[in-house]
Amino acid sequence: MRGHRPALRTPRVRARGAAIAAFVALAPLISSAAAAVGTQVVSAKLPYDCALPSGQQRVAVRVQATFPGRATTGEAIRPTAVSTTVELPAPAVADLAALKATTVVPETRLSLDVAQHGAKAQALWRGTGAAPPVAVPAKGPLTLTTTGDAPTLTAAADGDLTVTATDLGIDLALAAAGGAPTAPASLSLDCTLAKDAAGHGLLATVPVGPATSTPAPGRSPSPSGPTAPASGRPTAPASPTDSVSPAGPGTPKGPTRPGAPAQEAGGGKDKDKAPKVGESRTGSSAARPPAPTCLKQNPTSKSLTAYITGYSNVRKLGGASLIPVSCVQIEQGDPQIAFPPDGNIHMLQKSEAYLDYQGRKQTPPFKSTFLTFGFTPTTATMVLEQAGPMTVASDVLLVLPDNIAETYVRAPLVLRVLDVEVNGTRLDVGPSCRTQTPLSSPEPDPATYPGPHLVMLGKGQLINGSDATGYLLTSGGPLTGEVTIPAFTGCGAGGEDLDRLLTASISGPGNYVKQIQGQTCAVAVELPTEGQCTEDHQPFVVPVPER
Template structure:
């Protein structure tokens, strides 16, 4: 069984901070940009899945890591509004390469630390989640069970913006990734429904995009907000320490569903597709894979993430 590289450090938990807000002015934090970019560990009381008894998790080994390589697990729920239910997205491996932090002096006098990182999901060598099963009452009366997978269809980009103010730093992080929902198999009232080998959404899932000119195309957008109080642990979400990420997504129409001349595209589109599906994901503490000595309690002995988060609705 996997063990952490060392026991957690046991720092004092920070008190809950105010709701993160943008545009606050004040004196910049004296901490160096490198320290801010790394981010502190989120306290166990604040983060689901903080170090403790490690649950089982899929492999998350980074091949050929660099000094900026990170890995983490993420899991959570996505509502399926049309079916009045929620689907559990299983614990999934995410691997990232951190970009260089950049100091940005704004015209309004505020000081920001910006960082762009890129990465991907990884499951058995593919950029996807593990398969997961969901059961719903289709059209309100027919129990339907489907095995699904989310496949990455383009770059996963993480953009962090930390407003440096005194006595704390306010972080806002956007994660953008195009994901196609694929149906592997389905049963209706216990009877197998042959969806064929290529049943999937015609386009990636689509979220409202706050900067459509800069980020065109359909993709999932998740937002995490956090607060880094000087000398204490973080609250909310910070890339390196994890936390909650939320968003909303439209499920597009399906294509390629059915075999033997039977077209199931309209059936699945009518049952599942539509807007207004709330997404809440919980990311665990990252493992700094490529450093010589990983921080206590963050990595297993073979450099996989030690923290396996628990989903929250």
């Protein structure tokens, strides 16, 4: 709404047509942080014309954020240290006093244009005020500051990427003396950027160019980040961030690399090395990062627990989803010696496992935010639910002095969408929005393992007298695979069927997966080994997702 009289209301529901259109952006998509050289700190003071009960007033707004100095094509740029400070003039303070408000809690909604080569997308920076509520002074002005996370900006082509502030919404939760509610309980102000704003609201320009180096094809990934496999599968990104991706001329088609290569693979003998006892993937043994509870009830002598986390690409949308740190409960099988026709000696072990989050066989809920060109930012809360037994099949080739291990992890996982917000407004997808079947991967042994399921392979080596490298069940390491996202079903409420829309935009094959398992904890050991278990018998090592 634009005009001289504001609406006194709680934040209203936005246009449903736009919400349905934006739903095509729904996906477990979180792109990487950009590989940037230096930073640029933005502190822009912008004039806005806001509709107040007393009429239109000029409001001073300061927008602060930190952007990278430059970025690589196909990477993502995440603004950090984002804040919005609004200085309401004396007439606005008088309006609040007239409503008997003695304190306010602010929220802001800053709209932005993200542009490159004439293509443009819209992003939204939502900010909330810190506690306690802000006291309304006897007379103005009143300064309100909000902070919040900003969605990332993904540049699909070379050239300058510009970020420009446009409309601003200010939502004020009001309270009278003693915390009693006012009537109305909130005031929402619609503001437009003044025509005389310096720079017309331009906040930042980020130069985008090609990567300075590319990883050698066909080599194994380094601990700091995998290269895209020789098959051309995309690479998972580096950090859990949201994503805004303006599309336009020059946007690549087919598989893309949302992650940045770190150092070339094969650069050292510690490549893909499993963490040592007492050492996490970050190399620190002093502190254990926060992680979900991972306790085994009624453990046996063969019970293990471990954390796992990583990324799964969404090929259709050219990005990747962070799978959060999740607890895995493992019951080891008995090892067996086998003499197959190849004439070598093999040690085989088949273990069973399951995800555990608050007693349910699933990951913790995780959020993803994405914006395709021309749509509104859309955030979804999702979980991966285990739909059947998870198996861990290890085959160790006993060839002295090297013992070479291959481990296949197979898990039937259904992707369930729990909640959706479009531009901050909840979109009801119903209680049963999920993939029709579990995620599926190419299966090397379909006769033994029928049905759809995710398959991940870990390769490791145990050299006598030295540490293990790669993946082993007990020491952990990287697991990789490729997954097909099935069609969706049960999505929509109130007569709206969103199944085909979601399926057309997300479902499909060729999505590269990389997960990192941490060092296991032998739960039943009375005195756990230092660095492997906490004092209450949870896994000590919390792995870090790798590109």
